[in-house]
Amino acid sequence: MFRAYLEDFIIDENETVYKAAWQAQRNRTNLIVIDQNKKFKGIIGTKEIQKSYWGEYKIVKDICNENCVHIIAGTEDEIYAAARNIFAEKSIRFIPVIDGEKNVMDMFSRERAFFMQEFQSRRLSRMHYAECIYKMAEEAKQLGISRFSVIEFGVASGNGLITAEFYAKEISRLLNVEIEVYGFDNASGLPNIEDYRKEAGWIWFEGLFNVMDVEKTKKRLRFAKLILGDIDQSLKTFIQDYHPAPIGVMFVDVDRYASTCSILHFLEQNDKYFMPRIQMYFDDIVDWTDSIGEHLAVKEFNLKHENMKILPEDSHTHIKICSRYLHSLYNKPFRSSWEFTGCNYSSYIL
Ligand SMILES: C[S@@+](CC[C@H](N)C(=O)[O-])C[C@H]1O[C@@H](n2cnc3c(N)ncnc32)[C@H](O)[C@@H]1O
Numbered sequence: 001m002f003r004a005y006l007e008d009f010i011i012d013e014n015e016t017v018y019k020a021a022w023q024a025q026r027n028r029t030n031l032i033v034i035d036q037n038k039k040f041k042g043i044i045g046t047k048e049i050q051k052s053y054w055g056e057y058k059i060v061k062d063i064c065n066e067n068c069v070h071i072i073a074g075t076e077d078e079i080y081a082a083a084r085n086i087f088a089e090k091s092i093r094f095i096p097v098i099d100g101e102k103n104v105m106d107m108f109s110r111e112r113a114f115f116m117q118e119f120q121s122r123r124l125s126r127m128h129y130a131e132c133i134y135k136m137a138e139e140a141k142q143l144g145i146s147r148f149s150v151i152e153f154g155v156a157s158g159n160g161l162i163t164a165e166f167y168a169k170e171i172s173r174l175l176n177v178e179i180e181v182y183g184f185d186n187a188s189g190l191p192n193i194e195d196y197r198k199e200a201g202w203i204w205f206e207g208l209f210n211v212m213d214v215e216k217t218k219k220r221l222r223f224a225k226l227i228l229g230d231i232d233q234s235l236k237t238f239i240q241d242y243h244p245a246p247i248g249v250m251f252v253d254v255d256r257y258a259s260t261c262s263i264l265h266f267l268e269q270n271d272k273y274f275m276p277r278i279q280m281y282f283d284d285i286v287d288w289t290d291s292i293g294e295h296l297a298v299k300e301f302n303l304k305h306e307n308m309k310i311l312p313e314d315s316h317t318h319i320k321i322c323s324r325y326l327h328s329l330y331n332k333p334f335r336s337s338w339e340f341t342g343c344n345y346s347s348y349i350l
Contacts, residue, residue: 001038002104009094009107010034012072013041013061015053020044022059032096032104033064039102042066043094054137070096072103076173083113115170126160128319129251130167135336136248137175140275142334147178147245148275153231153263154253154283155185156209158217164251165224180226180245182238187212191230192303194258200292204255204284232262239273248275250322252294253283260297267301267308267322278329280310280320287315 002010003270011020011031024031030045036164038119042064049063057063069090071082077238083095087315097106124130133150138150150168155161159177161183168179188208193201218226225242227234231254238244250261285295290313310322324330 002034003106003222004218005197005222006032006104006107007219010104011044012036013059013062013064015060017049017057017060017063021049021052021257024274030092030094030203032107033060040070040096040098040104043068043070043096061265068096070098071108073097073099077123079106079108080113083108090176104226112134112166112170116174124167126163128281129160129164130171132249132251132281132319133164133167133179134175134280137171137177137179137331138336139277139334140177140248141175141330143276143332145177145246147180148183148248148252149180149244149246150249151187151247152181152183152253154209154251154255155183155226155315156213156253157211157213157215158183158220158226159247160253161224162220165222168224169222172237173289176246176343181246182242183226184210185226185228186230187214187228190255193256198257198292201287205292207301208255231259235262235266238266239269240303244273246273246275249279249281251281251283253281255284255293256260257293257296260294261300264297264301264310268305271324271327274324274327276324276330276332278322278324280322282318282320285315290315 006029008010009029011023011033013033013035024045029041030041033041035041044060045065048065049217051057051063065239069086069092071086073079080098085097093110095108095110096104101103111124112180119130119134120125134166136148150162152161152165161181165181168181172179183311189207190204191208192197214228227238249265253259254260254263282294282298284293290296290299295315298313302309302313307325310320322339
């Protein structure tokens with residue numbers, strides 16, 4: 001058997017080529033082919049699928065490449081080393097990892113093998129997710145904190161959470177800091193508007209992003225936890241229910257003023273639940289007004305709190321830092337090696 005998160009990358013040899021083509025296209029990856037005993041058989045990608053265009057190949061086993069490269073699982077370091085060697089020689093993007101009994105263990109991507117190079121060259125998708133996590137991992141390490149939490153508020157189809165999870169795993173491995181990942185969503189799209197003057201309801205209307213397939217999203221996660229329900233309610237019991245490590249990164253992608261207020265209200269909890277600075281990414285700050293949505297919530301938060309500020313407040317900076325001035329570690333020296341410049345939507349951070 002294989003782990004649930006691999007389901008999207010695996011296809012049975014007796015499935016149709018049509019289904020395989022659709023699955024490979026949707027996930028933008030090659031597929032691992034398994035036989036009737038669920039053992040590794042080979043791989044199919046675009047090249048193999050194209051064969052079916054002009055041949056009489058209807059079933060996956062007809063086009064399966066059984067001589068494909070693969071890695072036999074060993075220690076984590078051995079797998080990374082093997083993957084790098086293969087990727088250095090071959091222009092492929094994925095390598096299946098199997099055990100000695102041909103059980104499928106993983107699918108290893110080029111991005112994972114060369115994560116640090118991809119990160120430093122700013123070639124990763126959602127570079128801002130990687131940057132926030134990396135920066136916090138460096139800070140945690142220097143402050144002597146061995147574990148911290150990353151949260152995505154607003155998960156929708158799950159692509160952001162899966163990306164955050166992937167980056168957390170790789171950065172954790174590189175910097176030797178443990179990272180927990182949580183995602184919050186109601187699984188029913190944007191909630192009702194409470195005060196239409198504070199929301200851009202014509203852009204972010206009720207029910208938008210009602211796209212989550214809960215079971216599928218849960219299966220796609222390796223270790224991140226998906227917390228379902230209205231954020232306002234879920235946050236009330238989050239600490240007691242999950243005992244999260246100090247929160248160091250928050251990706252806020254909820255589109256709404258009211259939902260952002262609930263998230264910012266949560267910051268009023270005791271300092272011990274947070275890092276002294278929290279990397280915060282606000283996806284939906286717009287540059288044409290600061291009087292609605294996430295931006296308004298940030299402005300109001302700053303006016304209300306003397307001992308906590310989310311800065312810089314301007315609309316061009318999507319990545320902001322929440323500084324907790326009374327946190328016992330606030331003034332402990334640390335130095336980051338990383339400057340924010342690669343955020344897709346944001347300008348420099350101060
Ligand atoms: C733009 S989508 C998130 C997209 C996701 N971050 C991604 O990059 O794929 C916004 C999500 O926020 C969720 N959301 C907004 N307000 C919420 C609230 N108060 N409680 C729970 N979920 C909320 C919606 O259900 C929706 O799924």
